[in-house]
Each structure stands twice: as structure tokens, then as C-alpha cells.
Amino acid sequence: MNLKMKIVPLEFSIVVVGEDCNPTILNPDFLKYQQIVPEEWEWELAAAPLTTRGISVVAYTSGIMLKVEPNRFQVTEVNQCSDITDSKAISIARRYVEVLPHVKYTAVGTNFRGFSQIENPNEFLKARFIKPGPWDQQPLDLKAVTLSFAYAHEDARLTLALEGRVILHQQEEQTQQIFGVDISGNYHRECHGYPTNDMVLAHIAKAKSDAAHFGTMADELLFAGAS
Template sequence: MLTLVPHWVNVVILAKFHNPTILNPDFLERNAIVPKGWKTTEVLATPPFATIRYEKNIVILLDQERFEIKKECKSFQDNYEIHGIASKYVTILPHVPYNTIGLNWNLSVKMNEPERFLSERFIKSEALQESELDFLQSYIRLSFNVDNAIFNIDFAPGRARVTGEDYHPAIIINVNFHYKGPFSIDQIILKINQWKAREDFFKNIIPKMLGIQN
């Protein structure tokens, strides 16, 4: 049985002329981008780069080309919150020329010998045998066109942990849904709001890719 474990989820919005100097807790709270009373654990503000980290395991980063909001999570039942915050941010700043959107997840699957599993699943063994090289591990990157987005998925061997357990061998999976603009504000919000459908899509497709059906 395959159990997908999420570790973090984020939204990335690229643009020309983001303004990092505006990013501070007061600005976000005053414009109802984040709820009142959220406590920060780190605030860094410089002309080229700004970071705000909240107790809720949410971090917002902004430079002149990239807005990112990220949340560390433990399960798919977590209330991510970040997608609504990203939508409110672009609504407050509609004049910025946004040009690219990324919906991203970092996941893992517990797996003994993940290096061997990935090579046997995705790479022709004949080619490896003919090379006569001592194979160590493989990194798999796949891309697909899916419903007006580019679906990118990476599989790599590594180590991961879930709450209450030590680190264990695992397949590390990075999922990205890439949208190329330019966009209107309504288009951005529409694409961000697709996050749940995108999540359901990869939760269904990854077991098939790995050949492990639940």
C-alpha cells in the first residue's frame, strides 16, 4: 500500500517589478491578506528581498521577480490557507504584471531501497547492463500537458520522516503545476483555486506511475 505524505505546499507567482519594500506584517493585516492576530517568528525587510515567517508554519517571501507563500504540513487534511492568501495578495496589487504561476507540493513515499526501485521502475535495465557502469541512483523528471497547465513531477531517492518517527528511506516527490501568462487578476485567482483539483489529480496518478495501487 502506498501512503503519500505531504511535507510542504506553496504558491509561486512571478512578475516583473514586485516591490519587496511593501511586505511587512502591518501591510498584510491592514489589507486583510492575513487574519488579524497572526504572530510572526521572523521578519526581514530589505529593498531587494523580504521575508515574513508566522507561527502557523507559513512563510511569505518576496523579491523583485518572485512572490512565494509556503506552508509546512503533516497531512492532506491540514488547512493550507496559503491559496486564499495568495489570491488576496494579487487582488490588493492588481497593477503588477504577473506572468507565471506555480502550484507546488513536496511529498514522500516510504520505500526500502528507493534507488533500486526508481531505476527498475523507470529505466531500462538493458541499457544499464550494456553500459557496464556501477549504477548508484536515478533522478526522474517527467512533464505532461494537463488541462492548460504543465504538470511536472520529480522522483528522487532520499530520506524523510513523519511525526513521531525517525528518518527513513523514501522516494522524495516534487509536484509542480506550471501556468504561463500573462494573466488578469481573475485568471490568477481561477488558477490558484484549482489547487484542490490538482491535488486530487496527482494523488490519483502517482500510485499508477509507481505501479503501487492502494
């Protein structure tokens, strides 16, 4: 088995936690007129927007989705951007905070999810991380492994998670199962005091360096020392 596999990015998101984020204001017109999603981008909606007091969602065919709940807003980009330096999610999150500077923001999370194709992911994770013992001997039979690692990284708390997964790949009229390891990372940073909008913007600006660090950490966890 060749373990020197590429980690394919699947998802990138920025989550900003706050008080009274007011989901009812989120709709395509608000995003357009406030230049959060400028008209010149010519983005089309992927589905009808949802606007309620409890949750609002606007999704575009570009792969960007905005979701607002009373205690947070989230910008997610799925399957579209191999290099987050090109991601519109960062500028959208930044502009959203600039438009609403008076919300009491309390934390920022930058999140990454990737996938590495490995033929037998659970056996790979067991061999790499789990010491043989009674937890994997008869009468017990360990079927799957999910791992979580917590680190301090500069001013962030970093959590990395590994899990064996099967994804479906549609090619023409056939659906193919691809086995591999799903790796996700969350960089969590607190915001203290009020107002915190400048601190939030500073944390959002670290998304690009977080992405580079996540790539290095993912390679280290999965492949360092493997032959």
C-alpha cells in the same frame, strides 16, 4: 516490501511570477492591515522578518511562509496541512493579488511535494523505471536515480519529479532516518495580456483540483501495477 504505501504531503506552495513585485512592502503589519493574514488568526512569527530590496520573508509558526522577490511572490505551507482544501496558503495568495491588482503578473505555479516511505528507494526506482543496460553494468555502478516527467494537463504544463531521499524524524530525544521516494509536482500556467489579475485568481482557484490530480498521478507513477 509493501508498495501500497501512503504518500504523505510535505509541502504545498503557490508561486505567482510578475514584474516589479516590490519585496520592500512585505512585512507583518502590511499583511495584517491588508487582511492578507488577518489579526484574528492570531498567528505568531516563527522568526524575525526579513525585508530588503532583493528579497523579503515573513514566516509564521503555523507553517506558512511568504517570500517576495522582484519577479515573484510565493506562499508556502510546510508539514501542516494534509488536505489543501483547509490550507490558508490559497486564501493568502488570492488576497495578495487582490491587494496588488496592478502588478503585471505573467504566470502561476501550484507546487506539491510528498514522500512515500520505501525501504530501498533507489533500487525501487531503478527496478520500476530503468531498463537494464550498460548504464548500470560494470564498470559503471548506478548509485541513484532522479526522474522527471512532463505532461500537458488541461491548461497547465505539469512536471513531476521522483527522487530517492532520506528524511530525519525526531522522536523524543532520538533521530530516526526514514528512507523513501520524494515526489514533487509543478503545475505551470501562463498569464497573457494586461491586466492579468483576474486570470491569476482563476489559476489560483485551480489549486484544489490540482492537488487531487497530483495525488492520482503520484499513485499511478509509484504504485500502478506494483505487487
